[in-house]
Amino acid sequence: MSSRQELIEKFAKKANVPKRNAGVYLGIFLEVIQLILARSGELKLPGFGAFKARQIPEREGTNPLTKKKVTFAPGVRVSFKPGRPFKEGMLGGSFVAKAEKAAAGKAGKRKK
Structure with missing residues (x-):
C-alpha cells in the first residue's frame, strides 16, 4: 500500500x-x-475520473458486541470512478499521454 x-x-x-x-x-x-x-457534490477530471459526494442520512444500527441499538450520525460518502485512460494506464503505457490524447479528441469533437 x-x-x-x-x-x-x-x-x-x-x-x-x-x-x-x-x-x-x-x-x-x-x-x-x-x-x-x-x-457542487461532483468533480470530473477528464481522462482521470470523477469524484462524487453524497449525503448519508442518520441511521439506526446494532452494536454487534452488546446488541444495543445505536444511532449513526449523518455524514458524507465520497466515491471515485476512474476514467478509461486512467484505467488503461494501469494496464501499461503512459497515463499522461493517454489523457492528453483523450482531451485532444474531446476538444476536436467540440469544434465541429
Whole structure:
C-alpha cells in the first residue's frame, strides 16, 4: 500500500521540485477537491475520473458486541470512478499521454 509520503516523493521527482513543495502542492490539490465537492457534490477530471459526494442520512444500527441499538450520525460518502485512460494506464503505457490524447479528441469533437 502506498502512502502520502511515497506519493509526495514520486511527484517531487517527476515534477523536479523539492519534496517540501510537492507536499504543499498535494495539500492544496486535495483541499481544492474538498471545496469543489462541498459546493457542487461532483468533480470530473477528464481522462482521470470523477469524484462524487453524497449525503448519508442518520441511521439506526446494532452494536454487534452488546446488541444495543445505536444511532449513526449523518455524514458524507465520497466515491471515485476512474476514467478509461486512467484505467488503461494501469494496464501499461503512459497515463499522461493517454489523457492528453483523450482531451485532444474531446476538444476536436467540440469544434465541429
